[in-house]
Amino acid sequence: MITYLLCFILFLVGLYGVLTRKNLIKIIIGLSVMEYSLYLFLTLIGYIEGGAAPIIDPSKPASLVVDPLPQAFVLTAIVIGLATTALLLAIAIRLYKKYKTFDIDKINTLKG
Amino acid sequence: MDSLIPLFIIIPLGIAFLIPLTWRLIPGICRFLPSTGMLALVVIAFFLLFYVGEGVVTYKVGGWEPMDNIPIGIHLVADGLSMMMLIIVNIIGMMAGLFSIPYINKYTGENYYYSLFSLMVAGMNGVVMTGDLFNLFVFLEVSVIASYALVAFGTSKYELEASFKYQVLGGIASLFILFSLAMTYWYTGTLNIADVAQVIRSGSEGSTALFIQLFMVAGFGLKAAMIPFHAWLPDAHSSAPSPISAMLSGVLIKAIGVYAILRLFFTMFNITIEISYVITTIGVLSMVVGVLLAIGQWDMKRLLAYHSISQMGYVMTAAGIAMIIIAKGGETRVAALALAGGLFHMFNHAAFKSLLFLNAGAVEYSTGTRNLKELGGMADLMPITSITSMGASMSISGIPPFNGFFSKLIIIIAAVQGRFYLIALLAVIVSIITLASFMKVQRYVFLDKTRTQKLEDAREVPFLMCLPMIIMAILCLAMSLMLIPGIRDTFLLNAVNTLLSVIS
Numbered sequence: 288m289i290t291y292l293l294c295f296i297l298f299l300v301g302l303y304g305v306l307t308r309k310n311l312i313k314i315i316i317g318l319s320v321m322e323y324s325l326y327l328f329l330t331l332i333g334y335i336e337g338g339a340a341p342i343i344d345p346s347k348p349a350s351l352v353v354d355p356l357p358q359a360f361v362l363t364a365i366v367i368g369l370a371t372t373a374l375l376l377a378i379a380i381r382l383y384k385k386y387k388t389f390d391i392d393k394i395n396t397l398k399g
Numbered sequence: 400m401d402s403l404i405p406l407f408i409i410i411p412l413g414i415a416f417l418i419p420l421t422w423r424l425i426p427g428i429c430r431f432l433p434s435t436g437m438l439a440l441v442v443i444a445f446f447l448l449f450y451v452g453e454g455v456v457t458y459k460v461g462g463w464e465p466m467d468n469i470p471i472g473i474h475l476v477a478d479g480l481s482m483m484m485l486i487i488v489n490i491i492g493m494m495a496g497l498f499s500i501p502y503i504n505k506y507t508g509e510n511y512y513y514s515l516f517s518l519m520v521a522g523m524n525g526v527v528m529t530g531d532l533f534n535l536f537v538f539l540e541v542s543v544i545a546s547y548a549l550v551a552f553g554t555s556k557y558e559l560e561a562s563f564k565y566q567v568l569g570g571i572a573s574l575f576i577l578f579s580l581a582m583t584y585w586y587t588g589t590l591n592i593a594d595v596a597q598v599i600r601s602g603s604e605g606s607t608a609l610f611i612q613l614f615m616v617a618g619f620g621l622k623a624a625m626i627p628f629h630a631w632l633p634d635a636h637s638s639a640p641s642p643i644s645a646m647l648s649g650v651l652i653k654a655i656g657v658y659a660i661l662r663l664f665f666t667m668f669n670i671t672i673e674i675s676y677v678i679t680t681i682g683v684l685s686m687v688v689g690v691l692l693a694i695g696q697w698d699m700k701r702l703l704a705y706h707s708i709s710q711m712g713y714v715m716t717a718a719g720i721a722m723i724i725i726a727k728g729g730e731t732r733v734a735a736l737a738l739a740g741g742l743f744h745m746f747n748h749a750a751f752k753s754l755l756f757l758n759a760g761a762v763e764y765s766t767g768t769r770n771l772k773e774l775g776g777m778a779d780l781m782p783i784t785s786i787t788s789m790g791a792s793m794s795i796s797g798i799p800p801f802n803g804f805f806s807k808l809i810i811i812i813a814a815v816q817g818r819f820y821l822i823a824l825l826a827v828i829v830s831i832i833t834l835a836s837f838m839k840v841q842r843y844v845f846l847d848k849t850r851t852q853k854l855e856d857a858r859e860v861p862f863l864m865c866l867p868m869i870i871m872a873i874l875c876l877a878m879s880l881m882l883i884p885g886i887r888d889t890f891l892l893n894a895v896n897t898l899l900s901v902i903s
Contacts, residue, residue: 298578305567318570325577332585357584360533364577367540371570374547378563385556397560397634 290331297324311379311389315372322368326361333357400450403443404458404475407485407528408538410436411521415514422510429510433517434496440489440524448482453893457530470591474530479893480742484527484658487749490874491649492520494867495642498757501861502642502764512552512640519545519646523654532580532590539576539655543569543622546651550639561631561638568631572621579614586611596667596901605671612674615663616681623656625715626685629708633692636704641760644700648707649753653745657714661742664722665898672726679719683822686712690829694836699759699769702840703752706795709829710748716822717741717810724817731899733816739895740809747802747878751794754871758788761864762844765857771843776850780857783865785845787872792841794875796834802878 301324304317333354341355379389386394414436418429447456456477463472496516503512522542529535547569551562584590586607587598599608617628624632632652636644660678664670689709696702721737724730761784762777763769778785794801797808807830814823859865881890 298574302571305571311563314567318567318574321571321574325574325581328578329581332581356590357581360581360584363533363537367537367544370544371540371566371573374544375563375566375570378547378551378559378566381551381554382556382559382563385559394556394560394563396557397564397638 291328294324294328294331297321297327300324309391311382311391311394314391315375315379318375319368319372322364326364326368329357329361329364400447401456401458401477403447404456404477404528405460406443407440407524408475408521410440411517411524415517415521418514418517419510426510429513430500433513433520434493436517437489437493437496437520441486441493444482444485444489447477448479448486448889448893451477451479451482452889453479453896455897469589470594473534474591474593475528476530477528478897480658480662480897481527483742483746483890483894484654485524487746488520488523488527488650488654491646491749491753492516494753494757494871495645495649498645498760498864498867499640499642500863502760502864503640506552506640512549515545515549515552516643516646518542519549519651523650526655527658530592532583532592532595535659536573536577536580539622539659540573542651542655543573546643546647549643550635550647552640552643553638558638561634565631565635568621568628572618572628575614575618575621579611579618582607582611582614592663592667599668605669608668609671609673612664612668613677616660616674616677619656619660619663620681623652623660623711623715624708625656625681625711626688626708627681629685629689632708633701633704636707636756637698637700641700641756641763644704644760645753645756648704648756649749652707652711653714653749657711657718657745660715661718661898666901670722670726672723675719675722675726678715678722679822682712682715682717682719683825684712685709686716686829687825690832690836694832694839697771699762699771699774699840699844700756702771702836703755703759706833706836707748707752709833710744710752710795713807713810713826713829714741714745714748716826717744717813720814720817720819720822723819729817733813735895735899736809737813737817738898739891740806740813742894743809743881743891744803744806746881747794747806747875750871750874750878751791751801751803754787754791754868754875755795757864757868757871758784758791761860761868764860764864766854771840773851774844775847775854776845777854777857778845780854781845781859783859783868787868788845789841790872790875792837796837797830798834800879801875802881803875805879805882 298321301317301321305314308314335353338351338353341352414432422429458475460473503509519542522538525538547562547566550565551558587595589595621628636647685708689705693702693705717737718741721734724734794803797804811823811826
């Protein structure tokens with residue numbers, strides 16, 4: 288149970304970072320922290336204490352294995368997360384070229 | 400027949416990867432590829448709509464048959480509601496694709512534009528069709544990542560800033576959705592929507608389901624830009640190139656926001672009174688606050704973007720009313736009426752809001768500005784844009800015989816019949832403020848006689864931009880016909896029954 292709670296705290300730490308930081312790069316790091324907490328949570332869902340890797344060998348009797356489905360999700364989610372982070376960083380670099388700063392208080396042409 | 404279903408994902412995805420490869424050889428043909436592909440999809444969607452009727456056709460990707468009644472593999476589902484959504488998505492996509500051909504000429508990297516555009520449509524089609532929760536998340540990300548890039552396509556500082564804001568809030572929304580899906584898998588042990596519904600309905604404990612639902616409302620609400628979560632929408636939708644604004648406002652916030660909420664809440668969960676009140680509240684808030692924020696705007700596209708929030712509020716309110724009636728065990732007839740009004744308004748909004756964004760794009764294309772104060776007297780110079788925009792404005796403010804009038808009327812009648820008098824009154828007031836706000840647009844852009852010197856050499860836009868606007872204006876009128884008995888059954892009531900069939 289305590290691991291799930293830690294996961295949730297990690298999620299909230301990331302959310303806090305996204306909401307309070309003023310630096311574009313730090314916001315992206317906050318988003319990544321949130322993402323990783325979710326990957327951890329997904330992996331924990333499928334985990335069984337003492338379970339083996341989910342490779343079924345017909346010659347051996349069925350043993351206790353962990354759930355492979357969440358692991359497949361995590362792999363897919365990591366690929367999606369990579370695309371999102373790469374695009375965010377690309378936009379952040381372009382923003383830096385236009386404004387010469389990473390401070391979101393100075394990047395505020397759109398209002399209202 | 401079910402082998403037609405995966406075409407909705409294969410064709411746009413294929414086009415998206417074909418365009419960068421063949422652009423150097425045949426750029427002229429490549430420009431027309433997205434709209435041609437979507438035209439084919441519209442035809443297929445109409446065909447499937449008549450074919451499935453009230454039934455459901457399922458396509459099992461990879462041919463994995465269920466084992467011991469446990470579905471494995473991904474299912475794509477075609478029923479009345481998803482086919483209607485597909486028709487709307489692909490019609491608007493086709494029109495925006497045609498409009499883009501002259502419009503996007505001034506940008507560099509046209510091939511990437513068409514490629515991302517097709518990718519976005521592929522993602523939306525996938526979200527609409529899928530019967531698997533994780534697959535829904537993947538397609539949702541495909542379409543939003545393409546839309547992040549498209550919002551930043553102009554790479555001026557406004558567009559980059561809007562795109563960054565959109566990406567951060569969209570990223571948080573995606574993570575909320577992923578979290579709720581993880582919780583669903585933990586709770587039920589399956590991700591097939593029909594299977595999840597069975598497990599949740601047979602279970603007695605409600606608090607975990609409520610927790611999942613709250614995260615889903617937050618996630619999909621952020622994607623749909625409902626009022627407490629709306630901050631990104633006006634920036635993103637007004638900064639994007641106009642055909643993309645039309646796609647974002649017209650179909651993206653519906654397909655990945657409101658449609659997902661309706662589909663998941665009606666088919667997966669027991670409708671509880673708590674969540675119904677949450678949905679109604681954010682719906683009414685979006686309806687009222689959106690229009691109040693819109694009326695003070697002087698940027699044409701920004702004004703339209705705020706109206707999107709308000710109009711989607713109508714849809715959410717109607718859905719919320721239907722959910723409250725069902726949760727309280729009231730008359731199903733009234734719930735069906737409210738839902739029919741909501742869905743009808745969602746389809747109508749796609750038509751008239753996309754048309755308004757295309758009009759704004761045409762005005763910007765000819766004059767180089769979209770500030771209401773700098774424009775004026777465009778009615779003589781751009782007659783087609785002016786007339787179509789007038790039609791769309793009347794449609795959004797609910798003037799008969801345009802389609803917006805009928806859908807708003809149905810929602811208000813349903814609210815009165817369900818004894819939600821305050822909501823009915825607010826809906827009427829919001830509609831009047833919308834009318835006022837669009838009279839402002841019409842006056843300052845088109846009808847005003849004072850015209851500054853630099854606007855004199857503005858000309859009507861090229862034929863390929865006029866054609867989509869004319870077709871959409873006709874569509875705004877023709878969609879009123881969906882209420883005629885006979886046509887109504889195929890197009891509207893099948894969609895409503897799809898949502899309600901699980902409950903009764």
